[in-house]
Amino acid sequence: CIHVLKHSSYRRQPGPPGPYPFPIIGNIFQLGHKPHLSLATLSKTYGPLMSLQLGTITTMVVSSPKIAKEVLQKHDQVFSGRPVPHAITALDHNTVSMAWLPAEKQWRNLRKICKEHLFSSQRLNASQVLRREKVQELLDYIHECCIRSQAVDIGRVAFTTTLNLISNTIFSIDLAHLHDSNGSQVPKDIVWGLMEYVGKPNLADYFPVLRLIDPQGILKQGQIYFEKLSVIFDGIINRRIESRSSSSSRSNDLLETLLDLSQKNDSELSYKDMKHMFVDLFVAGTDTTTTTVEWAMAELLQNPTIMARARTELEQVIGKEGGAVQESDIARLPYLQAVVKETFRLHPPAPFLVPHKAESDTKINGYIVPKNAQILINLWAIGRDSSIWSNPDSFVPERFLESEIDFRGQDFELIPFGAGRRICPGLPLAHRMVHLILASLLHCFDWKVEDGMIPKEVDMSDKFGLTLSKAVPPKAYPIKV
Numbered sequence: 048c049i050h051v052l053k054h055s056s057y058r059r060q061p062g063p064p065g066p067y068p069f070p071i072i073g074n075i076f077q078l079g080h081k082p083h084l085s086l087a088t089l090s091k092t093y094g095p096l097m098s099l100q101l102g103t104i105t106t107m108v109v110s111s112p113k114i115a116k117e118v119l120q121k122h123d124q125v126f127s128g129r130p131v132p133h134a135i136t137a138l139d140h141n142t143v144s145m146a147w148l149p150a151e152k153q154w155r156n157l158r159k160i161c162k163e164h165l166f167s168s169q170r171l172n173a174s175q176v177l178r179r180e181k182v183q184e185l186l187d188y189i190h191e192c193c194i195r196s197q198a199v200d201i202g203r204v205a206f207t208t209t210l211n212l213i214s215n216t217i218f219s220i221d222l223a224h225l226h227d228s229n230g231s232q233v234p235k236d237i238v239w240g241l242m243e244y245v246g247k248p249n250l251a252d253y254f255p256v257l258r259l260i261d262p263q264g265i266l267k268q269g270q271i272y273f274e275k276l277s278v279i280f281d282g283i284i285n286r287r288i289e290s291r292s293s294s295s296s297r298s299n300d301l302l303e304t305l306l307d308l309s310q311k312n313d314s315e316l317s318y319k320d321m322k323h324m325f326v327d328l329f330v331a332g333t334d335t336t337t338t339t340v341e342w343a344m345a346e347l348l349q350n351p352t353i354m355a356r357a358r359t360e361l362e363q364v365i366g367k368e369g370g371a372v373q374e375s376d377i378a379r380l381p382y383l384q385a386v387v388k389e390t391f392r393l394h395p396p397a398p399f400l401v402p403h404k405a406e407s408d409t410k411i412n413g414y415i416v417p418k419n420a421q422i423l424i425n426l427w428a429i430g431r432d433s434s435i436w437s438n439p440d441s442f443v444p445e446r447f448l449e450s451e452i453d454f455r456g457q458d459f460e461l462i463p464f465g466a467g468r469r470i471c472p473g474l475p476l477a478h479r480m481v482h483l484i485l486a487s488l489l490h491c492f493d494w495k496v497e498d499g500m501i502p503k504e505v506d507m508s509d510k511f512g513l514t515l516s517k518a519v520p521p522k523a524y525p526i527k528v
């Protein structure tokens with residue numbers, strides 16, 4: 048009876064304010080090509096908790112740290128669900144994927160495996176040699192560009208390097224090479240294609256009735272990518288099983304650990320589960336990390352005095368001659384860390400996090416957020432809010448030098464990895480990769496924009512897709528120091 052009363056009193060309360068929805072389509076057209084920007088503008092009129100109708104999907108947009116904290120911390124459990132995009136149902140990925148399962152037993156098990164066997168400090172320390180090698184290959188490649196006075200496409204080399212950093216951490220194998228002339232780049236093209244496809248707006252998400260006909264062919268295309276990747280992963284897993292049976296030497300990677308676990312206890316993970324986990328790790332980890340490095344470099348190219356300060360710090364901490372940057376040096380590079388924080392503030396790779404879903408009617412800020420509503424946390428709006436940040440549109444890493452604000456999910460004005468139980472599990476690896484790549488690029492080279500261009504002319508426009516990437520990837524000339 049109390050339950051019924053509670054519900055009926057909820058019903059009488061209004062939902063959060065928002066723009067008037069058109070029949071059938073609702074507010075879809077108000078999203079435009081840059082939804083992070085359109086929704087930031089709309090929330091100035093309707094407030095930090097705004098309601099929209101996207102086709103049949105009721106959507107709540109959160110644009111303040113205070114409400115983000117209520118959703119992700121106070122009501123963490125209620126808002127830990129995920130609305131599953133149609134594309135993700137290819138090969139039933141949603142039924143086994145850490146990123147899309149509801150936050151229940153199966154999900155907890157996958158998170159636990161990743162936390163213990165992939166992202167713990169001990170594991171990451173053990174695999175850091177592999178990552179250092181890949182970064183050295185990047186530096187050698189840039190050195191060649193330097194000799195040939197050739198510009199470097201930062202996005203392309205950062206993508207290849209990140210892909211290899213992740214693939215070496217998972218199964219000690221390269222999936223791509225920096226020189227295009229080095230034969231086939233099939234795995235890289237598939238991962239790239241899969242990410243583009245997952246990021247495509249899909250009418251079937253707004254109108255589930257269209258799922259039957261898959262009007263844009265997105266599901267069909269997704270199935271093709273998933274199958275191709277699955278064949279590659281099958282090959283890698285089978286070769287490892289064979290080498291384990293013929294030799295006692297073991298690799299320091301996730302695959303080896305998962306195979307050990309499944310040998311010890313066959314309830315842990317099936318090969319199918321492993322393959323889906325690898326898909327998640329690549330899709331969630333590659334573009335996000337790449338985009339961060341790309342934006343950081345673009346900001347530094349546009350702000351040469353900030354780049355000079357970051358380089359001076361590296362010179363003082365690591366030394367001028369040779370010495371390679373190690374992951375263990377990151378803690379001693381406060382200015383570099385501030386550069387990365389400032390990059391996350393202005394350019395959060397996942398500007399709405401990964402959408403959450405309300406598992407029941409819940410009161411937030413005096414309004415009822417209905418069960419099944421999709422929740423978007425607009426990090427882009429929070430990062431540029433002038434009531435939180437002084438001079439919000441300028442790139443000023445110094446603001447973080449005197450402040451305790453960090454991005455590990457406790458300070459809701461800066462949550463590029465989310466917060467609460469669904470916080471990015473890859474944060475410890477991403478933290479190492481972003482700082483290591485950026486520090487290495489800056490320690491070994493000085494960088495100039497293209498000839499005839501002045502730094503302020505670096506194109507800083509963004510493109511909304513799976514992540515918020517640079518519309519024009521930065522090209523820069525490395526100068527050997």
Ligand code: HEM
Pocket residue numbers: 145146147213327328329331332333335336339396397400401402463464465466468469470471472473474476477481
């Ligand atoms: C700069 C790099 C990265 C950023 C900014 C980032 C950001 C995020 C965000 C915002 C979420 C969603 C959080 C939420 O739902 O509230 C997420 C989820 C996730 N990330 Fe990351 N991420 C990064 C790198 C990585 C890496 C390197 C990996 C693994 C190799 C990874 C694996 C995942 C997975 C598996 C999820 C889904 C977790 C779940 O739903 O329970 N991420 N990430």
